């Protein structure tokens with residue numbers, strides 16, 4: 039229990055076996071990395087799952103919310119640890135349009151690989167934002183965008199600031 043990463047990995051394994059459902063396991067992870075981190079709490083559905091797990095494994099009942107999200111801070115697609123990366127805010131871009139296929143492909147295969155953030159008043163003076171990256175997602179995204187597996191997958195264009203305002 040001295041190495042937190044090993045500890046987190048064993049919690050994930052126990053939880054995955056407990057759920058007995060790979061889809062639910064990955065969904066739990068994805069929600070941890072998105073909604074839960076934004077709201078600072080587990081969702082109702084997550085709480086139900088986590089509580090039934092800790093009822094069966096009381097040694098994990100004392101974990102705080104921060105520890106639970108740290109334990110599940112892995113890519114829900116590749117199950118690799120996520121690392122925080124500073125990505126630039128593109129002040130000249132307010133939205134990105136892609137084909138529906140490439141949008142779907144990126145979110146299903148390379149969810150944690152955003153190359154930059156589009157501008158928003160919410161960022162204020164910031165020039166970079168900290169986002170989660172998975173090295174396998176980054177690799178997949180490059181393959182998708184260079185069209186190795188899908189001819190329509192390339193980014194079709196960015197909308198310069200003001201074009202649609």
Ligand SMILES: [Zn+2]
Pocket residue numbers: 113114115116117118148149150172173174175176
């Ligand atoms: Zn990944």
